[in-house]
Amino acid sequence: MKPTKPLRTQGLSEVRLAECKAATQRPLKDLLVAHPEEIDLSTIAWRLGRLRIEEGGLETADGRIVVPAKSGGTIRVKAGLNTGRKRFTIAHEIGHFVLHPCEGLERNDTAGNFTIWNDANEEAEANIFAAELLMPEFLFKPRCRGPVPSLAVVETLARDFATSLLATAFQYVTHTNEQVALVLSQGNQIKWFHRSKEFWPWIRSGNVHPHSAAGERLAGKAADTKKMVRAPAYAWLTDFENDREHDIMEDSRYLDWYDRTVSLLWLKDDLSED
Amino acid sequence: MSKDYKKAVRNLEALLVNDSHMSVDDISRELADDGVDVKAFLARFDTVVRKGVQHQMRKQAEQEQQEAKSSLKQIFGDLRTKSREELRDLFEKVRQGLFGDHLKQAALARCCNFTGGEVSETELRSWLEDIAAVSEK
Secondary structure, three states: OOOOOOOOOOOOOHHHHHHHHHOOHHHHHHOOOOOHHHOOHHHHHHHHHOEEEEEOOOOOOOEEEEEOOOOOEEEEEOOOOOHHHHHHHHHHHHHHHHHOOOOOEEEEEOHHHHHOOOOOOHHHHHHHHHHHHHOOHHHHHHHOOOOOOOHHHHHHHHHHHOOOHHHHHHHHHHHOOOOEEEEEEEOOEEEEEEEOOOOOOOEOOOEOOOOOHHHHHHOOOOOOOOOOEEEEHHHOEOOOOOOOOOEEEEEEEEEOOOOEEEEEEEOOOOOOOO | OOOOHHHHHHHHHHHHHOOOOOOHHHHHHHHHHOOOOHHHHHHHHHHHHHHHHHHHHHHHHHHHHHHHHHOOOOOOOOHHHOOHHHHHHHHHHHHHOOOOHHHHHHHHHHHOOOOHHHOOHHHHHHHHHHHHHHHOO
16 A cells, blocks of 8 residues: 655645744844753843733733733733743743734733644744744754654753743654654544654544554553554554554653643654555 | 963964964964864853853843833732722723723723633733733833
8 A cells, every 4th residue: 555645734834834933033143042041031022022021910821911012011921830831831922922013912822722733823823933932943953853753852852942842842843854743632532733744644633543552541541652652554644544564653642731642653664665 | 282271372362462464264273283172162262252142131131120120100009909899990990091091002902802701800910910010111
């Protein structure tokens, strides 16, 4: 069986994607950032638009930005968020300020907004901006090339860049030269996926397949994989429904804060061979 | 390469003060001949300068934020002691323009995403704090 290569994932246009990423260059250059730990969001926010960052005062949202004028305002983040989530939330709000300027900007962002990467709307754009601001390509790309793909590798990157696992995984898939894809499921439903340029098969939509590691975890038959494990190709890929010969690799983990399951898929073996 | 780093530094200093007749490559070569790891030196130099500039930027931002904070007035009084109803009432007054057009504009703009019942008392209070901060701009 030799499946045909599918169209690219639907989402933001390439042009808009590039615009969102390019918008991060000014603040990074302004601050002379050359290492991940030098990405100081407080200084960036202030220098960009006299935005001060406050923690607390939010209960039903993770972040909020109040900017009634072109300069001067407040970014609030919910108290108690871990470092990665806090930084991503702040960067996301900075993204709104930079990408979607308007008089009387006011946004409330909840946890759900951080899982809509592939929706072509402002929240997705702010997420792209945040990921690029926190994990700029010139620093991130060299670090994600080489090691065997796994969520453990992603976790190491997340530690280096002080970012959340989900955001880091998304950026990892964007920049690695491996055949990997990131799949996010909510409950039993596959919500979205993001494929690396090298990952050519199309990913199933609908329910998480019970024969995948994520499906077994959801069914209570197994825990997080904690490493790459073999899963039947038909459990994740379309055009492989009747294929019982090929496997792919899968590393799945449940993210309790988001109430989502994140799965990193890897085509270790060449699926196009008969 | 020479291990006499003191001598190398002296030579480096000498070159730095009188290098008008030499190209960058010539200087680099001569420094290397005298035991200076030019690449490492420049990398360290770059790091020191960058860190210094970043430190200055951070300090300046912190200072400006501190100054901005100290100039804030409590235009709404002490928000910490106000009840939910009082906070709602204040917000309504802001929206009606009783605290000026600038704030009225800001409050109106906020309404586009305002989902009344879902905003807690804490959030309403912090929201008004943020409006108050804007009023001083």
